[in-house]
Amino acid sequence: MKRKVWHIYRLGLKELISFRYDFVLVALVIYCFTIMIIVPSKGTGLQVRNSSVAYVDEDCSTLSARIIDAIQEPHFKKPRAIAYSEIDRVLDNAECIFVIHIPRGFQRDVLAGKNPGVRIDVDATAIGHARLGAGYLMRIINDEINTFVTGVSTEADLPIRLVTRVLYNQNRENSWYMSVVFLTQMITMLSIVLPTAALIKEKERGTVEHLLVMPLLPVEITIAKVWANSFIVATGAMFSLFFAIKGVIGAPIHGSTVLFLFGTVVFLYAATELGVFLATIAKNMPQAGLLSMPIIVPIGILHGGTTPLESMPPLLQNIMQFAPTTHYLEFCARVLFKDAGLGTVWPQLVAMALIGTVLFIGAMYRFKATFR
C-alpha cells in the first residue's frame, strides 16, 4: 500500500512537471482564474442594472423633465433623447431596451385629470430586463406624476407596509455571486479538460503502454492523473478565491475557506474522474475536444448559476441532479455566502462523492477495456 501511494505520488509529480513546461497552458490557466472571473462578474448580470433608456419628449414640460430625471442608476443608465422617427432603429439595433414616449400636452392633460397616456416601448428580446425594467419604469413614472400632482409620495400612507430585507447580499450586488459561478465554471472546465487531454496525449504517444508494462496498476495511473490535475485546479481556485473574488471583486466571504477547499477537492475528485472517463472513450485529441464539449458546457452552464434551476423544465432539473456541478455550486453558495457548516452541506458532499465514485468505477472499467 505504501508503495502504491509512492507510485501515485511519483507519477503525479511527472504531470506537474509537464504542466509547468507548457507556458501557454500555464498562462491560460491563470487567465481563466483571474480575468475570466473578474471581467464577466463585474460587467454582466441578469437583473436590471445599467439598462439603457431613450425618450421622446414631445411635451418639454416641468413634469416630463422630472420624469426623465427620476430615471437613475443603478437600474438605468442616464436616458438619452431621441427623435420619434428613431424609435424603430434604436430598438432594432438593440441600442436601447426602453423608449419612453411622453406626448405633447402631457402635463396639461395630467393636471386637467384627463388621464393621458405614457407609452413605454420595450425591446422584449432583452430577457431579464424587459418585464422587470418596464415595471420599474412604470412605478418611477407613476410616482413622479403623483408627487407632482399631490406633493407627496404615494408610498406614504398605505394600509399595509411591506418591509423587505434581503439577506446575505443587501443590495443584491451581482458580482459577488456571479464571481463564484464563474469560478465553478472555470474549475469544471479545467478539471475535465486537463486530465482528458493528458491521458489522450499518453495514448497518442504510446506512453500508456509503457506504463502498463511496468509494475503499475491502472488504478495508480488514474489516481495519479486525478491528484496532479486536482492539485493544479485547486491551487488555482484558492488563488482565485483570495485574489479575484475577495480581493478585486470584494465579495464578503463569511464562510470557512477550509471547508470550501475540502468541498472543492471532493468536487475535483468527481470532475477529474469524468475527464478520465472521457479519455477512455475518445480515440484522439480532436475527438476528445469534441466529446468533452457536450459534457462540460451543459454542466457548467445549467448548474443553476447562469439562470436559476427553478426556471428549467422539471426533467432537466432532475437530470442536473446527476451533474456534480449542481451540487458544487450549491455547496459553494451555502459555505461562502451563508456561512453554512459541515452539518448543512453534507448532502452536497455525499452527492459529489457518490457521483465521483460511480465515474471512478466506470473509468476503471473502460480503462482496462480500452488500454488492454
Place this chain on the structure above:
Amino acid sequence: MSSSAADRRTIARIRGLTHRYGSKIALNGIDLDIPGACQVGFIGPDGVGKSTLLGIIAGQKKIQQGSVSVLGGDMRSGIHRRGVCSDIAYIPQGLGQNLYATLSVNENVDFFGRLFGFTSAERLERIQRLLEATNLLPFADRPAGQLSGGMKQKLGLCCALIHDPELLIMDEPTTGVDPLSRRQFWELVKDMSTSCGGMSILIATAYMEEAEHLDWLVMMEGGRVLASGTPAELKARAGTATIEEAYIALLPEEMRYGHRVFTAPPPICSDSGSAIEASGLTKRFGDFTAVDNVSFSIPRGEIFGFVGSNGCGKTTTMKMLTGLLRPTEGEAFLFGRPVEAGSIEIKKRIGYMSQTFSLYGELTVRQNLDMHAHLFDLPMDEVPARVAEMAEQFGLTEVMDDRTDRLPLGMRQRLSLAVAAIHSPEILILDEPTSGVDPVARDHFWEILIRFSREHGVTIFVTTHYMNEAARCDRVALMSMGRVLACASPAELIARRGCTTLEEAFIRYMEDDIKMHSGLPEVDDEPRSIPFMVAPERKRAQGGLFDTGRLAALARRETMELFRDPVRLITSLIITPFLLIVFGFGISTDIENINFNILDYDQKLWGRDYLEYYSGSRLFNEQPAIRSHLEIEKGFQESEFTFVIEIPPGFEKDIKRGRSPEVGVWIDGTMPFRAETTKNYVETVHLSYLTDLADLSPVPAGFSYANVEPRYWYNPRVMSRFSVVPGLMAVVLLLVPSMLTAIGVVREKELGSISNFYSSPMTRLEYLWGKQIPYVVLNFVSFLILVAVILFLFRIPFKGSAAALALGALLYIMTSTSIGLLISTFTRTQIAALVAAFALTLVPSFEFSGLTTPVSALTGGAQVMSWIFPARYFLSISVGTFTKGIGFAELAWNFAYLIGYCIAVQALTVYLLKKQEP
C-alpha cells in the same frame, strides 16, 4: 564513383553557420561546400548536428547565424525559399513522420501531386510509375499508418519525388528499416540518381557501411565538420579499410570512448528452465493474421535475437509476451507462469523498451530515470546512485538536465534502454533498441547487454535490423509474415544457406519465403525498366502567393481525414443541435415556482386572506410553515425556500384601526437575480392585494393620474425562449467550430506532418484556408440543422430576411473557425489548444454576446470584451432576423463588423504562423 567532387557545381554553400537550442550549441561555425548532382552522406554519432544542418539546408529551420546558399540563392530570403521549395524535397527523421496516417498510399502521393499542381492525368501516370518502382502498387489502398517502417520510407520517397526535385534531402531514411527493405531502398536511390542524372541527394545515416557507397561524405562531430571528401579520399587520409574505421580514426583521441572489437563469452549454462516460452502464439486483427502460430523457448541468460522485415509481427509478438496484447490463440509464459495472469511481481522482473519512443518528452533525462527508479520500487536511498550508474553506463551524464524531447533520436534510445534496465530486471524485452544509435554507442550498448547476460544471467529478447548485432546473439529467430522461418545460432543459419554473412543469409531466407508464398518473381533480380522520372515536360506552376489548385488539394486532404474519423464527423454534426436544445430548454429567465414560507404570528382571518394572494399565485410555491425566526436562517442555508413572509402579531387589528402594520419579508439574496425578481414579484402581489382592498375601503390606493403603458415589441408575451433560442445559435456556432479547428495546426506540430508545410510551396493562407474550408462547410450544414430545430422543435416563427441570416451565419462560421486556427497557431501543445478553445469561447459566448445580459447593459471590461468577441454581432443577426423580423438594412453594421473581424483574425494568424521552424 562517377567523377571527382571538383568537377561538380556546388549545390549548397555554407559559411560560419551556428545554431543553438537554448544554451546548447548544435552547429558550431560550419563552413562547407556541398557538391551537386551526386549522393552526399552525412555521418556521425547522435547529436552532432546532422539533422539540424539538413533542416537548415532544406529551408525548414530558420538560420540563426552564418549564411547558407542553396541552389544559387540565400536561404534567409523568403522569396528565394519560395522560389526553390518546389526544387527541394525533404524527408524528415522518423518513420513516416510527414505522411498522413489515415490516408491510403495512393491518396498520400496524390495529395503531394495536387500540391505541386499536376493535372489528374499527370498524377495518375506519375503515381503509377512511382508506386511500381517502389513495389508499393499492391498496397495502394492501405492506410499509411498501417504500413511497415520500410514501406513508409518508400512511400515518403514517392511523395518526395512526385515533383521531380533537384535536391532530395533525407534524414536517416533507413533507420529502423529491415535489411531487405534497406537494400531495396538503396537500390531505388541508385536507380533514381541514374535515371535522373542531375538530382543531388543529401542523406544522413547512422549506417557506416551504407556510407561506403555514396559519392561524397561529410563526417560530423560536436557541431563541426570533422572531414569531408569522397569515401576513397577519407579512407586514404585515415589509412583504414572501411569508412567506419576511418571515422573512428579521424575522431579526436578523447572521443573514441570504449570502442574496441569484442566477442561474447559463451552463455552460462543454466538448468533453471526457460525464462520465456511461447507456444502457438497467434494474433489476428480482423482478417489479418499478424502472428501465426509462433513457438519458442528461451533459457535463462540467453540473448535471443528476433529478426525480420518490418511489419512481420515482431512487435506484436513482444506485446503478447509483455501482456499488452491478448493472444487470439496460444499462450506465453514468463518464468513458467502464464502471462495472462500478468501479475505485478512478474512485471517487476521484466524490463521493456518499445519501438516508438515512449518516455516523457517534457521531463529531463534525470527526471525520467528518477521517476522510473521510484516506480520500480528501488530502495529510496539507492536511487541516486543507481541513476548515476545508469547515466554513466549509457553515456547520458552530459545530458542529464536536458529535456528529453530535445535530444537526438539515438540519445533517446539510450535513455529508453537505461530506463528499461534501471531495476536490474531478469528479462529484458527490447524492441529495436539500437535503431538510430551511432555505431560507437551501439557497440557500447551491446557490451552492456552481454555483460547483463553473462554476468547477471539476464535473459534478453531483442529485435534488431542490424545484422552485425544479430550475429552477437546466442540464437536468432527469423520471422516473416507472422511466422518463424528458422531459429538457430547465427553460425548455423549462415551455414544452412551456404552464405558468408548473416545479412546474406537473412535476405536469402526472406526471398525464398516470398517466392514460396506469393509465387511472385524475385523482386530484386528483376531489371527495373520503369524510369523514375521522365524529363519534366512542363515547368510546374511556381509558387505564386495564392494558388487555388493547392488550396483545393489541402482542403480535399483535410476533408478526407475528417471522413476517415466518422466519430468526429458525426459528433460534430450532433453536438451543435444537442447544445442548442439543451440550452434552449435550460436557459430561461422566466422564474416561477419560487419556494416561500409563512411565519404567521397573528393567525387571524385577514392575515390568512393576505397570504392567500401569495399561495394562490403560480409564481410561488408554499412550503410547510415555520414557527420562529430561528428557522429562517437554517431554511436559507439549506435552500429550502427563497423567501419568508412574516405577519406580525395584531396584524388584523392594526389594519382595522388604520395603523398600517408592517409585513416583513426576508429574501435569500445569494443569487441576486432571483432575489430581485422575487422582491419584485412580492411587491406586485402586495400591491394587487392593496388595490383589491382599496375597492372595499375608502382609501384610494394606487390611483394614477396617467396611463403608463408598456408595449412589448417583437415578443409580446415576453417569453425568454423567443430571444434565447435564436440567440443560442451565436453561442453554439462559436463553441463547436472553434473547437473543431483549434486542434488542426497544433496537432500537425505535435505529430510532425507540419514539415510538409515548411517544405512545400503552399503559402500560409492556403494552408489555413485548406484547414478551414471543410469545417466551414460542415458547420454550415450544422447551421441548417439548427434552423430546422428552432422552427420545428421550438416552434419559433421566422420573421425576417432568410438571406441575411444565412449570410450572417456563413460569416460567423468563418470567423469562429478562424479563431480556432488562431488558437491552434499560438499554442504549442494540443492540451493548451483545448483549454484555450474553451477558455476563449465558453464564458464570452454566453456572457458577452447579449444572450443573458443585453449588450447595451454591459459595463467596464465586459463591454470591451463584447466588442472583442464576435458573438454579439451574430446574435444581433440571428435574434434580429428570427424575432425582430429585420434584414440587411437594419443589420448592416453587424455584417461589416463580422467581415472586419474575420479579416483581422486571419491576418493575425498568418502573422503568427511561421513558414520555418525556429
